[in-house]
Amino acid sequence: MISLSINGKKIKVKDSPDKPLLWVLRDTLGMTGTKFGCGVALCGACTVHLDGEPVRSCSVPLSAAAGKKVVTIEAIAANSVGKVVQAAWVKHDVPQCGYCQSGQIMSATALLAKNKKPSDADIDAAMSGNICRCGTYNQIRAAINDAAQAMSKGGRT
């Protein structure tokens, strides 16, 4: 049994320590908001937060998540930054197919949690690991800028 903290809840799972966190979330726990896109840390669809850091859960073995705080898209609204990011995503109607957007929102939230006023280059650096095949990049950028501005004004978009 391995103990995990997922979205603030203590959970024990029987999975083997080398099983990627992504599949623990999606298959063992049925939390399907975190997506599978490439399996090898190339696309960002599976991004979650591990102790506040954005990680590609497809490439994080369960053992590496043990004892750390995992936050997924399902709980991002409970995070003060995540809530603002989500609202900006809605305001800009960012998603098209939507499949990459859990990962985009997780990466954007991690960026804004650390950097309240990201430059274009900061956004590029933080977000270029997240592919969007529908091409919503300009809307993602606009939503991040909007969220940053909203945070500076106290959290409203």
Add this chain to the structure above:
Amino acid sequence: MSAIYNASRRDFLKTSVLAGGGLILGFTLPGAARFAEAASVFSPNAYIRIASNGRITVVCGLSEMGQGVHTAIPMLVAEELDADWSSIEVKQAPADPAFNNPIFGMQATGGSTSVRGHWEPMRKAGAAARAMLVAAAAGKWKSKPSDCRTEKGMVVHKSGKKLSYGRLAHAAAKLAVPAEVKLKNAKDFRILGTSMKRLDTPAKVNGTAKFGLDVRLPGMLTAVMARPPVPGGKVVSVDDAKAKAIPGVRQVVQIPGGVAVLAEGFWAAKQGRDALEIKWDDGPNAALSSEGVSRMLTEGAGKGGAVGRSAGDVGLSVAKRLQAVYEAPYLAHACMEPMNATVWVKPDEIEVWAGTQSQGPSQGILGKVGGIAPGKVKVHTMYLGGGFGRRFAPDFTVDATLLSKISGKPVQLVYTREDDMKAYFYRPASVTRFVGGLDSRGKAVSLSASVASPSIMEASGFMKLPPDGVDQMAVEGIKDCPYDIPNLRVEYARREPGVQVWFWRSVGHSQNLFFLESFVDEMAVAAAMDPYEFRRELLSKQPRYKGVLELAAQKAEWGKPLPAGVHRGIAVAQSFGSYVAEVAEVSVGKDGKVKVHRIVGAVDCGMTVNPEIVRRQVESAVVYGLSAALYGRISFKDGRVEQSNFHDYPVLRIDEMPRVEVHIAASTELPGGMGEPGLPPLAPALTNAIFAATGKRVRKLPIDSDQLKHA
């Protein structure tokens, strides 16, 4: 949803009679099928349900893959219903003939047909519901319908009395569906033509939107398959001992498509698949190589073939003759969500959960696979994590059906990214040879094009090469060349390297307009004319082409100097009933690296349902087209696909994203499609800009930056 559709169809017969033969062919009348509903819900047809609390559900038979159809279709209904947009919800329909796409005659989403096909039927459905609500109100008020009008979800009497649609639902449900309805004049639209927010956004920002891969059923097994590494290859022998030793692996099954490992969850299934020891017979394609494909197609284009269009005499003597050979590679769709399907073959029915573009045909195909009548195949269409044509294909649903049938369990078949990349169904490789002629004043007077490529029509399984031997999809975009060139000839040489090809966003237009619009640029250069002016002159009889060309040029300030090193290219195309011109602003580094600064697009898609969705679709197509032009290539060596994941099949990322501006031309024409038409002009606008920047003509995609190096 299924509970509703499982109920008996109370009004089925009645409405069938009303709808005449229109039920299956679809939409000749707004009636179609009425499904049984709770008495308090007013459901005048299969597409609309109005609850007594005023919530209006639009049931949409089309697949939402990002193109916005789950917003556009409700807008069509809501307009004629005079609904309050904030009361509208959308639900995915089951597979049912009531939801046949009128353009296809089957229930499917593709070919940028959704708005074009449903423009009238969905508005009629809304108008019929509105008429019934008005009649119900008039009945209550003992007044005439003509004394009533509607407004934002209310019937309003001339005296000022009002009743909400919710309050009228019960009474309206008892009335007959009107046989004839009157539609609004476009000038009275108040929902159509506005940028209503997408109805699917909320679920797509919090992880609750359910895609095919998110289906979870009790007792479900996950399958990952080993497929022949060479197209047409076969299994010789399988040693599955190591696979079966992996904890969680339950069964190893061989089907025609390959060998599947069924397990508890993806991770065990994938480990099991990777542990299979299989001997393959590579079959006749063992030597397949990209060089071989290229040679075969180049030979075909040189020889020519079936004549698709012929006017005048392309052999006439001209002042200047130029010729060029263009080539495009196989491309994978690389949808963000890898292919997958979940199927449960039960004794008396088959249930399918999939992000599919072809739920209607799936019923027939999977019924055959599972040995059951098509009507017993229940298709639950999930959100599609990208479609681009790929999800029209039946490979993933067919294999999942076989695996469920054999195992007796619900099975979710998952393609890894590598499986997805190597699973064929590619955009065909293609080569076109052009010969063009200019007269002494530099006017284009002749153009011949010889296209060589595999036949998508034959590969589709549901179309055949037409009697003239010209695959429409292989020549589209060239055959319908709009330029006023009196001597014109288009030929098609079918060549089949042996790889399963398929529809890829904008299909033949995706490569053919790169070919044509590049060659037209070459002709402009040979004529020593500005490429924009050269096109404009040749389009004097094509107002819609000319309109978008001029709009794009004007918005991009064509002719006005750009910062040092930045150059423009332009291209124009029509596909799926919409006209798009694009101007690319590009610089090329000394190392040959291409930087795209800005794309300015102009679109004439007829009347616009939702301008913001139109702009986003063009932008999306620009990104998809840029990925293809800069990086996209599926290549073969020793019969094997060389690409596997996003490291060797790169796609555009946010740090390479140009600014994109899209301008919509006002139009009163019927709507055109929008999912695809933004793509075809992108590659040639880009490579024409590269020519302007470097003097080097890109005749082969993807762009090879090594060839663009300059001192």
